[in-house]
Amino acid sequence: MLSALLLQSGYNAALVAIGAALLGFAAGMVGTFVNLRRRALVSDAMAHATLPGIGLGFLAMVALGGEGRALPGLLAGAALTAALGLWAVQALTRTRLTEDAAIAAVLSTFYGAGIVILTVIQTLGAGKPAGLETVLLGSTAGMLEMDAITLAIGGALVLAVLAVLRRALVMTAFDPGHAAMMGIRTRAMDTALMLLTLAVVLLGLRVVGLILIVALLVIPAAAARLWSDRAGVVAMIAGGIGAAAGHIGAALSATVPDLPTGPVIVLLCFAAFALSLILSPKRGLLRRLGHAG
Amino acid sequence: MVEPIPLTAEPALAIRDLRVSYGANPVLDGVTASLARGAMTAIIGPNGAGKSTLLKAALGLIPSLGGTALAFGKPVGQALPPIAYVPQRAAVDWDFPARALDVVLMGMYRRTGLLGRIGKAETTAAMECLSRLGMADFATRQIGALSGGQQQRVFLARALAQGAELYLLDEPFAGVDAATEAAIVTLLKSLRDEGRSIVAVHHDLSTVSAYFDRVLLLNRRTIAEGPVATTFRQEAVARTYGNQIATAIPA
Numbered sequence: 309m310l311s312a313l314l315l316q317s318g319y320n321a322a323l324v325a326i327g328a329a330l331l332g333f334a335a336g337m338v339g340t341f342v343n344l345r346r347r348a349l350v351s352d353a354m355a356h357a358t359l360p361g362i363g364l365g366f367l368a369m370v371a372l373g374g375e376g377r378a379l380p381g382l383l384a385g386a387a388l389t390a391a392l393g394l395w396a397v398q399a400l401t402r403t404r405l406t407e408d409a410a411i412a413a414v415l416s417t418f419y420g421a422g423i424v425i426l427t428v429i430q431t432l433g434a435g436k437p438a439g440l441e442t443v444l445l446g447s448t449a450g451m452l453e454m455d456a457i458t459l460a461i462g463g464a465l466v467l468a469v470l471a472v473l474r475r476a477l478v479m480t481a482f483d484p485g486h487a488a489m490m491g492i493r494t495r496a497m498d499t500a501l502m503l504l505t506l507a508v509v510l511l512g513l514r515v516v517g518l519i520l521i522v523a524l525l526v527i528p529a530a531a532a533r534l535w536s537d538r539a540g541v542v543a544m545i546a547g548g549i550g551a552a553a554g555h556i557g558a559a560l561s562a563t564v565p566d567l568p569t570g571p572v573i574v575l576l577c578f579a580a581f582a583l584s585l586i587l588s589p590k591r592g593l594l595r596r597l598g599h600a601g
Numbered sequence: 602m603v604e605p606i607p608l609t610a611e612p613a614l615a616i617r618d619l620r621v622s623y624g625a626n627p628v629l630d631g632v633t634a635s636l637a638r639g640a641m642t643a644i645i646g647p648n649g650a651g652k653s654t655l656l657k658a659a660l661g662l663i664p665s666l667g668g669t670a671l672a673f674g675k676p677v678g679q680a681l682p683p684i685a686y687v688p689q690r691a692a693v694d695w696d697f698p699a700r701a702l703d704v705v706l707m708g709m710y711r712r713t714g715l716l717g718r719i720g721k722a723e724t725t726a727a728m729e730c731l732s733r734l735g736m737a738d739f740a741t742r743q744i745g746a747l748s749g750g751q752q753q754r755v756f757l758a759r760a761l762a763q764g765a766e767l768y769l770l771d772e773p774f775a776g777v778d779a780a781t782e783a784a785i786v787t788l789l790k791s792l793r794d795e796g797r798s799i800v801a802v803h804h805d806l807s808t809v810s811a812y813f814d815r816v817l818l819l820n821r822r823t824i825a826e827g828p829v830a831t832t833f834r835q836e837a838v839a840r841t842y843g844n845q846i847a848t849a850i851p852a
Contacts, residue, residue, distance in 0.1 A: 344697065479707050482697050485662045485688055486759075489681050490710040537743035539698045 332554025336546035339525035357393025359422025361385035376435030446517035446570030534588035611674035613798035619668035685760030708762030750781025
């Protein structure tokens with residue numbers, strides 16, 4: 309375990325640990341803005357809506373004569389149906405449906421469609437669908453150098469965009485009316501935030517999986533909020549918590565056979581949240597108990 | 602920096618035939634109003650009269666079905682820099698991770714821009730705005746840890762930082778105590794005395810005469826608009842509020 313943490317248990321395990329840490333950092337940072345703009349559940353619906361796209365991407369590639377496992381093809385399909393899911397949530401919210409009902413309907417429908425497509429694929433016997441289901445809960449076992457490099461480049465891009473837009477995103481989340489009057493295009497900012505979230509979801513498919521990626525977005529940010537009253541600082545702390553959870557989680561699952569990576573990372577995020585809840589200087593339970601006594 | 606506004610006879614805000622509806626219900630049914638420059642104007646009307654909607658639609662924050670709004674003679678979209686909007690307190694997430702100073706710095710976004718870093722000069726200017734409102738000691742407080750009146754002052758400091766000439770306030774006195782209300786009125790009057798224009802959605806009919814120079818009586822349409830002394834009369838207010846006659850108003 310210790311050797312895995314220190315990146316000394318083999319080249320592949322080191323790649324996975326670094327990749328997971330990068331993903332955790334990007335997810336924690338983006339998640340801070342998702343929380344501030346109250347888009348946590350929308351991002352969950354978007355993550356679940358990637359599943360039918362992964363199946364369709366596989367089928368499209370098989371139809372074109374491939375094995376159907378090329379990652380770019382799967383990601384393109386995932387992005388397509390995720391965007392469709394996001395659009396569906398927005399379209400349903402414009403009817404009399406409330407947003408939470410629209411999210412629940414889209415999340416379950418898209419996920420159901422995805423499971424049906426994956427089941428059909430298993431019975432078709434075309435292409436090589438083995439391992440396709442790992443996108444559900446993540447599996448770092450088969451991660452290659454290519455995957456780690458994709459994570460590094462993708463994560464760096466996400467963070468670069470975030471660095472440029474951070475003030476505009478914070479102002480849009482805090483007071484959209486004022487932000488618009490200061491010349492910020494708030495709708496463009498909301499779209500940018502959703503694209504950043506989508507990027508994190510796609511990057512996280514192999515590591516955490518689409519069912520639990522929302523936890524990596526939301527929980528580190530919620531934990532970090534307990535430590536600071538400044539949005540920028542909250543984002544940095546959330547990135548740190550996400551990175552630590554990703555790194556330790558990947559190391560654990562590399563050490564213990566058959567331990568699912570995604571759930572382990574999520575539980576580590578929750579542990580960080582629980583600790584923050586107890587220890588936070590201003591809002592912590594310990595401090596409150598101290599006041600009571 | 603915000604360009605100085607040439608002194609012409611243009612009103613601070615000229616609204617013509619503004620129409621807004623939520624679903625099938627018209628909220629503003631062709632509102633026309635001219636809000637004077639260098640004055641404190643109260644927008645008065647019953648619940649559902651469209652007071653907040655008028656401010657938001659005039660600023661383009663919500664879509665309107667028709668009509669125009671000119672600020673200082675220019676379409677509001679082009680005249681945004683010198684306009685400050687202070688939302689209702691209930692519309693703000695007070696748990697947001699921001700300190701009083703951070704909120705005031707948001708008023709300088711046009712100066713710092715997308716990539717612009719916040720340096721010493723910006724922080725100093727923001728602190729001056731907070732000082733002007735007696736809030737310098739609270740600069741590093743999280744906004745949720747401030748009282749209602751202090752929160753209102755932080756938003757006014759943000760408007761000052763913006764270099765605003767026209768202040769649109771949505772119920773600035775809702776949920777603040779009497780002492781704070783007096784402090785805010787004093788501040789607004791000093792801003793007006795410097796030539797700035799103040800427009801506030803206001804609920805308390807008993808303080809209209811003491812606080813404001815002009816009134817806009819609104820109930821989906823403009824009922825009356827003019828100086829408090831001649832416009833804020835029982836008959837006009839009664840027409841604004843339907844049957845509920847306010848006996849405190851001079852006849």
